[in-house]
Amino acid sequence: xxxxxHEDVLRSLLDAAVLRPSHAVFIQSYQHEVIExxxxxxxxxxxxxxxxxxxxxxxxxxxxxxxxxxxxxEACAQLPAFPExxxxxxxxxxxxxxxxxxxxxxxxLHLSCVVLDAALQAAEGPAQAxxxxxxxxQSRLLEATVDDAPRSQQQARAALLKLLK
Numbered sequence: 001x002x003x004x005x006h007e008d009v010l011r012s013l014l015d016a017a018v019l020r021p022s023h024a025v026f027i028q029s030y031q032h033e034v035i036e037x038x039x040x041x042x043x044x045x046x047x048x049x050x051x052x053x054x055x056x057x058x059x060x061x062x063x064x065x066x067x068x069x070x071x072x073x074e075a076c077a078q079l080p081a082f083p084e085x086x087x088x089x090x091x092x093x094x095x096x097x098x099x100x101x102x103x104x105x106x107x108x109l110h111l112s113c114v115v116l117d118a119a120l121q122a123a124e125g126p127a128q129a130x131x132x133x134x135x136x137x138q139s140r141l142l143e144a145t146v147d148d149a150p151r152s153q154q155q156a157r158a159a160l161l162k163l164l165k
Contacts, residue, residue, distance in 0.1 A: 009033050010043060010051055017067035018058045027067050034071070035078050045082050048075060049089040056107040057100055065107055069114045076118030083122075086115045087134035094137040102148040106155045109141045113159045 013030035016023055037043040052068060059065050075082045090112055097108045116134060138160065145156040 009037060010048065013071070014051060014055050014068075017071070018055055018060070018064045021061050021063035021067055024067075031067075031071050031074060035074055038075065038079055038082075045075075045079060045085040046089060049082065049086040050093070053086070053089060053093055053097075053108060053111060056097065056111060057104040059103075059107050065110060068107075068111060072111055072114045073118060076115055076122075083115050083119045083134075084128065084130040086112075087130040087137070090115075090137045091133045094140045098140055098144040102145065102152040105141050105144050105148070106152055106159070109138060109156050110159045112138050112141070113162070 009030060013027065013034050016027050016030060021027070034043060034048065038045060038048055052071060055064075055068055059068065072086070075086075090108070097105055112134060116131075116138070119128060119131065119134075142156055142160065145153045148156075
């Protein structure tokens with residue numbers, strides 16, 4: 001039952017971010033609660049990464065994506081093990097995302113760039129063993145955009161180019 005309550009907070013956060021992105025105060029409150037529950041180990045990092053990544057296919061608004069990116073940035077800052085967990089989840093789910101529609105691939109690529117940026121900015125530097133796994137998943141997502149509309153291709157490339165600058 002306790003796990004259900006923690007999942008309900010995460011589900012409430014993700015639903016608010018995707019379906020009602022203008023409710024910023026509620027979203028920030030839920031985000032804080034989700035991060036705190038993850039810190040205490042009440043909400044598994046794998047579930048946080050997996051469900052956040054799953055929202056890539058539901059995200060229709062730029063503000064929704066912004067909320068998801070903020071959640072990932074905060075998770076990376078507050079939960080040291082989160083970037084590795086996210087990289088592993090993305091690697092496993094990349095085949096499904098490649099087969100998904102263009103906007104889902106672009107959002108997933110943007111989300112992965114938040115995690116990569118956090119890893120590159122971290123005190124440990126980019127020497128993490130999971131980094132090649134994340135880069136390989138990003139490459140698969142980027143390759144999948146080759147047949148997409150030019151705008152989707154440009155958005156996907158822009159996400160990675162921003163990190164390189």
